[in-house]
Structures are given as C-alpha cells and as structure tokens.
Amino acid sequence: MRHKTSPGIxxxxxxxxxxxxAAGLFYRLSAGEGLKMNTRSRESIAMDxxxxxxxxxxxxPEELDGILDGVFELIERLDGKLSMHxxxxxxxxxxxxxxxxxxxxxxxxxxxxRSALEITxxxxxxxxxxxxxxTALWQAGDAKKTRHELPSDSEILEALSxxxxxxxxxxAPNEFYLAREGMRLDLGGIAKGYVSAAVRNFLESAxxxxxxxxxxxxxxxxxxxxxxxxxxxxxxHPLQSRGAPICSMSVENASVITAGVYERFVEIxxxxxxxxxxxxxxxxxxxxxxxxxxxxxxxxxxxxxxTAFMVMGENRSKLLLKELPGVExxxxxxxxxxxxxxATGGIIGLKVLNRASVNAERHEEQR
Amino acid sequence: xxxxxxxxxxxxxxxxxxxxxxxxxxWFPLPFPGVRLGLANVFPLLxxxxxxxxxxxxVAAVRLxxxxxxxxxxxxxxxxxxxxxxxxxxxxxxxxxxxxxxxVTAISAASATAFNAGQIAVVAALTSEPAILAYAPVILxxxxxxxxxxxxxxxxxxxxxxxEKRALPTKETPASK
Amino acid sequence: xxxxxxxxxxxxxxxxxxxWMITAISGGGAGEFFLEITADGKSIKSVELSGIEPxxxxxxxxxGGMNELLISGNAVRMISSDCPGGDCLKMAPLVxxxxxxxxxxxxxxxxxRRKDEDRxxxxxxxxxx
Numbered sequence: 215m216r217h218k219t220s221p222g223i224x225x226x227x228x229x230x231x232x233x234x235x236a237a238g239l240f241y242r243l244s245a246g247e248g249l250k251m252n253t254r255s256r257e258s259i260a261m262d263x264x265x266x267x268x269x270x271x272x273x274x275p276e277e278l279d280g281i282l283d284g285v286f287e288l289i290e291r292l293d294g295k296l297s298m299h300x301x302x303x304x305x306x307x308x309x310x311x312x313x314x315x316x317x318x319x320x321x322x323x324x325x326x327x328r329s330a331l332e333i334t335x336x337x338x339x340x341x342x343x344x345x346x347x348x349t350a351l352w353q354a355g356d357a358k359k360t361r362h363e364l365p366s367d368s369e370i371l372e373a374l375s376x377x378x379x380x381x382x383x384x385x386a387p388n389e390f391y392l393a394r395e396g397m398r399l400d401l402g403g404i405a406k407g408y409v410s411a412a413v414r415n416f417l418e419s420a421x422x423x424x425x426x427x428x429x430x431x432x433x434x435x436x437x438x439x440x441x442x443x444x445x446x447x448x449x450x451h452p453l454q455s456r457g458a459p460i461c462s463m464s465v466e467n468a469s470v471i472t473a474g475v476y477e478r479f480v481e482i483x484x485x486x487x488x489x490x491x492x493x494x495x496x497x498x499x500x501x502x503x504x505x506x507x508x509x510x511x512x513x514x515x516x517x518x519x520x521t522a523f524m525v526m527g528e529n530r531s532k533l534l535l536k537e538l539p540g541v542e543x544x545x546x547x548x549x550x551x552x553x554x555x556x557a558t559g560g561i562i563g564l565k566v567l568n569r570a571s572v573n574a575e576r577h578e579e580q581r
Numbered sequence: 582x583x584x585x586x587x588x589x590x591x592x593x594x595x596x597x598x599x600x601x602x603x604x605x606x607x608w609f610p611l612p613f614p615g616v617r618l619g620l621a622n623v624f625p626l627l628x629x630x631x632x633x634x635x636x637x638x639x640v641a642a643v644r645l646x647x648x649x650x651x652x653x654x655x656x657x658x659x660x661x662x663x664x665x666x667x668x669x670x671x672x673x674x675x676x677x678x679x680x681x682x683x684x685v686t687a688i689s690a691a692s693a694t695a696f697n698a699g700q701i702a703v704v705a706a707l708t709s710e711p712a713i714l715a716y717a718p719v720i721l722x723x724x725x726x727x728x729x730x731x732x733x734x735x736x737x738x739x740x741x742x743x744x745e746k747r748a749l750p751t752k753e754t755p756a757s758k
Numbered sequence: 759x760x761x762x763x764x765x766x767x768x769x770x771x772x773x774x775x776x777x778w779m780i781t782a783i784s785g786g787g788a789g790e791f792f793l794e795i796t797a798d799g800k801s802i803k804s805v806e807l808s809g810i811e812p813x814x815x816x817x818x819x820x821x822g823g824m825n826e827l828l829i830s831g832n833a834v835r836m837i838s839s840d841c842p843g844g845d846c847l848k849m850a851p852l853v854x855x856x857x858x859x860x861x862x863x864x865x866x867x868x869x870x871r872r873k874d875e876d877r878x879x880x881x882x883x884x885x886x887x
Binding site for chain 1: 804884
C-alpha cells in the first residue's frame with residue numbers, strides 16, 4: 215500500500231485540514247478584528263520644538279498621510295495665534311494693547327486664556343499666564359540675549375508688579391484685556407497642552423482611535439496601542455541624557471506632561487537657573503523637586519498643573535491633588551544620591567528604571 | 582500487510598498519546614512558557630520508523646493543532662512549529678539516508694537537539710530578547726538526554742509492536758509497502 | 759550502537775558546545791533583575807534591584823496588612839508580615855526569575871524578572887520631558 219493511495223492518510227489529511235481551519239478561526243476570533251491596521255508617523259519642527267505624531271487606524275496609508283497633513287496645519291495655525299514670539303499672534307496683540315484696550319481673539323485663544331485663568335485660581339497663582347515680564351527679565355531659554363549678572367532686587371520687584379493673573383480680564387465674550395501697560399502674557403506653560411488637545415479632537419473626528427502625540431515631550435496618548443495594550447510612557451531621567459527614562463507607566467486616553475528644572479535653563483555668571491519661575495517671588499524656583507509629570511485626561515490642565523506643581527513643591531501639590539479627581543502625578547525629587555520617584559496611587563503599571571530609588575509607600579489618595 | 586483500519590487506529594492512538602504526553606510535560610516548569618522538552622516527539626518518531634515520513638508529519642501536525650485548540654496558547658504553538666520545522670526534516674533525512682547505520686536512539690537525540698534549537702530561535706525572535714539564548718545550552722543538554730530516552734523508548738515500543746504483530750514492517754521497510 | 763551512531767552523537771555534542779560558546783561570549787545571560795510587586799493581580803511597582811541599596815527594606819501596605827521585604831545584594835526576602843500564618847516568611851529568598859514570594863492573605867506576589875522591555879526604552883512609546 216503506498217501512502218498516496220491510503221484512505222487512512224486521506225482521513226488524516228482531512229482531519230488535519232479541519233484542525234488547521236478550526237485553529238485559524240479560533241485565533242482570529244480571539245485576536246479580535248482581523249482588519250488590516252496601518253500606522254503612519256511624522257516628525258517635524260513646530261512650536262519651537264520637535265513634534266512627533268503617530269496615528270494608527272484601518273484607513274489606508276494615503277488617508278493617514280492626509281490626516282497628518284491636517285494635524286501639522288492645525289498645529290501651525292494654533293501656534294500662529296498663541297505664540298508670544300510671533301509679533302502678529304493674538305497673544306502678542308493682547309500684550310501690545312496692555313493697559314490700553316481689550317483685544318478680540320479667536321475662540322481657540324479665548325479657550326486657552328480661560329483655562330489659564332482657571333488654573334491660576336485653582337493653584338492660588340502658582341501658575342500665572344501673566345508671568346511674561348519675569349521670564350523676559352531672566353531671559354530664560356533665549357540664547358540670543360544672555361545675561362551676565364543676576365537681575366537686581368528692584369528689577370525683579372518691578373517685573374513682579376506686572377505679574378497678576380487677576381488683571382487679565384475677559385471684558386466681553388472672546389475679548390481680553392491686560393489691565394496695565396507692560397504686562398505680558400506667556401502661555402509657554404499651557405499652549406502645548408492646549409494644542410495637543412486640539413490635535414486629539416481633530417484625530418478623533420477623523421476617525422483615528424489610536425494615536426500618540428508628542429509635542430516636545432508633552433505626550434498625549436489617544437486610545438491605546440494598536441494591539442489594545444495600554445501605551446507605555448516614560449518620564450525623562452533628570453540627570454541622564456535625553457531619551458533615558460527614570461520610570462515608565464501605562465496610559466490610556468491621557469496626557470503625560472512633565473515640567474522639569476533640567477529642561478531649559480539660563481546661565482548667569484556660570485550658574486544655571488531653571489526656566490520655571492515662581493510668580494510670587496519673580497525668581498527661579500528652588501527646592502528639591504527635579505520634575506513633576508502630570509497624568510490627566512485634559513492636556514491643557516495637565517500642562518499648566520505641571521508648572522504649578524513645580525512652583526508649589528511636593529507637599530502643597532499633594533494637598534491640591536486631593537481635590538482633583540482623575541489627575542495623577544509622578545514627582546522626581548533630589549533626596550540624596552539618586553533621584554527618588556514618588557507616584558500617586560492612581561498611576562498604573564509604574565516601573566522605576568535606570569538607577570533611581572522609589573518611594574516605597576503607596577499613597578493613600580487612591581479611591 | 583496490516584489493514585487500513587489498523588493503521589488508522591494506531592496513528593490516531595499515537596496522536597492522542599502525543600497530545601497527552603505534551604500536556605504531561607507542560608507540568609514541568611521550564612524557563613519559558615511554551616518551551617517543551619519534546620517528550621511527545623516519541624510518537625512522530627514511532628510513526629516515522631513504523632510507517633513513514635508522511636505519517637510522522639501527520640501525527641506531529643495533529644498533535645500540534647489539537648494542543649493549540651485545547652490550550653489556546655499561540656506562543657506554545659509557535660515554539661512547537663519552530664521546533665518541528667527543524668526536527669522533522671532532520672529525523673526523516675537521517676532515517677531515510679542513514680537508517681541502516683544509525684540507531685533510533687541516536688536519531689532521536691539529534692532530532693531533539695534540532696527541536697530545541699528551533700524552539701529557542703522562535704522564542705528569541707518573538708520576545709526580541711537575545712538574553713534568553715543564555716538558556717540555550719541548558720535546554721539543549723537536557724533536551725538531548727530527553728531525546729536519547731525518547732529514542733530508546735521508541736525503539737522498545739517498535740520491537741514490542743513488531744513481536745506481537747509480525748505483519749508490521751521492520752525498519753528496513755520504512756514506507757509501508 | 760550502530761556504525762554511525764558515534765559520529766552523530768559527536769555532531770550533537772559539537773553543536774551544543776558551539777551554542778554554549780556563542781552564548782558565553784555574547785554574555786547574553788547577564789542582566790539586571792527587576793523586583794516586581796503585584797497586589798491583587800495588579801502591578802504596584804517594578805524596581806531595578808541595583809537601584810535599591812543593599813540592606814534596604816521595602817514596606818508594603820496591601821490587602822489590609824503590612825509586609826516588609828529586605829533586599830540584600832541580589833536576594834530578596836520577606837522579613838516581616840502581619841498576615842495570619844506568616845507563610846510568606848518561610849518562603850525561600852528570591853534570587854532568580856524562578857519562583858515567587860507569595861503572601862496569600864494580603865494578595866501579594868513578589869517576583870524577580872530579568873527581562874524588562876521598558877529599560878532600554880524599546881518598550882516605551884514616548885518619553886515625557
């Protein structure tokens with residue numbers, strides 16, 4: 215009997231084929247939809263930083279490219295309204311008319327300004343969109359105009375007198391007015407958060423359910439990874455090179471926005487001063503906080519809060535966090551030889567990496 | 582000459598026993614889920630020396646599909662496929678070409694080594710973690726010992742079957758005639 | 759033993775030796791362990807062992823009780839627990855990926871893991887800075 219004529223083998227082959235078929239069916243059912251997913255990423259310079267957007271959906275790569283075109287157009291358009299470096303931006307117009315008249319702005323700019331004022335109230339002025347004169351005085355982050363000596367006390371007081379969130383008023387719908395001449399809006403601590411939220415809304419209306427938006431380190435995770443797992447987002451190690459994480463966490467539909475002393479600084483007389491200023495002292499912040507990462511569903515809030523928390527310090531921030539459900543935080547502080555990571559209880563899947571110590575206590579803020 | 586029914590029954594029995602052996606060996610902890618010692622490979626080997634190459638592939642494939650359907654572990658399935666892709670052609674080749682000069686035990690040892698090499702390669706590729714290759718020498722050594730035991734066992738079973746059923750072909754007639 | 763058995767066994771031995779040499783040279787086995795603590799099936803934290811000072815202890819408040827882990831070099835031990843029975847105190851110290859320290863009453867599982875895909879940032883999608 216040759217086996218090609220053997221009905222026994224044929225029975226086996228038939229059985230084998232049905233088993234393979236059943237296995238394939240089983241796998242397909244267990245793996246969820248069998249649709250072909252495409253991913254497109256684009257990296258470009260926008261808003262004076264590196265912007266990276268990656269989108270995944272069942273659309274064709276060409277359609278996704280079209281969506282990415284729209285994303286970068288949107289970013290450029292919003293930056294044109296919100297940048298204080300651009301003399302024709304709406305923010306520059308409000309600044310130029312400080313103490314003179316209210317300026318009518320677009321609904322988008324109005325939304326950012328309203329959010330900024332809300333966070334100013336919430337943080338009791340630790341975040342202040344009118345910090346402009348202080349930033350300008352220290353020239354942090356501006357390589358062209360480096361100072362050689364520290365600002366004098368009187369200079370700081372003068373700049374500080376122009377920092378007052380309460381003097382920014384919405385006099386009529388979408389019309390904003392800075393009460394005194396010389397006041398200057400600086401939305402550096404909130405604009406990127408707002409723009410990433412706008413990008414998310416754009417992507418969602420375009421039908422993209424899984425995307426990662428990285429606006430110069432302000433990360434917004436839309437949905438989950440294409441395979442359904444949560445996104446893994448790292449937090450920059452404050453003492454190591456860019457790209458080396460100190461810890462990582464699982465994130466879905468939330469932004470991770472970090473404010474850190476290492477990010478930008480101004481060097482005066484050989485000493486480095488961070489670009490984060492305390493709106494109440496007019497000086498760079500002090501204390502042992504190296505960075506604060508805020509995890510929140512709304513990146514506009516997250517961006518402003520990360521700056522505010524740096525100003526407030528760990529303890530005061532934690533008090534405020536109790537009143538902010540859904541906002542989680544990772545503090546990285548300098549407490550000896552290695553930076554210490556302290557995360558609030560709602561951070562999921564925290565991993566501490568790269569020679570850092572961890573605050574072993576689990577916090578009680580958990581629901 | 583054996584009847585078709587008898588052959589079908591024996592091959593079905595082999596497949597079932599292979600499935601059972603595979604489940605039993607999964608109770609033994611190994612560094613990676615899905616990596617097997619290859620105890621179950623005794624049955625494809627038996628099919629090879631009693632019936633032929635096609636039958637060996639059939640027994641291995643049926644076991645593979647059945648164990649995947651039962652356990653639903655795609656990782657284990659991938660491991661086994663990787664292992665079998667290496668071990669089956671090697672043992673068939675060795676048996677067909679050098680069957681007269683090689684004992685079943687030696688063929689089984691070689692086949693087990695190939696099986697484990699294939700498995701490890703799949704795990705390394707799937708996890709993209711080359712560090713797991715550190716386990717390779719251990720797995721290969723343990724696997725070779727298992728392979729020798731499996732070969733010895735297969736040889737004994739074959740002899741037993743041959744004694745009881747004189748009609749069964751001996752090793753000189755690998756493909757049924 | 760048949761005529762060519764010896765040659766085949768030698769070939770197997772040779773192959774294994776080569777694989778062993780490759781892995782020995784590439785040092786693929788070396789790697790740092792991560793201490794992973796899960797409570798009620800959820801990962802609470804994963805800490806690089808080398809980041810913890812030897813002799814340091816980690817106190818956990820999970821499952822309505824207290825557990826204390828001692829880290830000494832590459833070994834992790836449960837040194838105190840207020841769980842009934844205290845079975846977790848009797849478990850062997852963790853030195854490798856094999857095994858785990860389990861405190862059933864507090865739903866705690868402590869394991870060492872070698873692989874951590876987040877460490878070389880390969881498993882991280884983006885870094886916030």
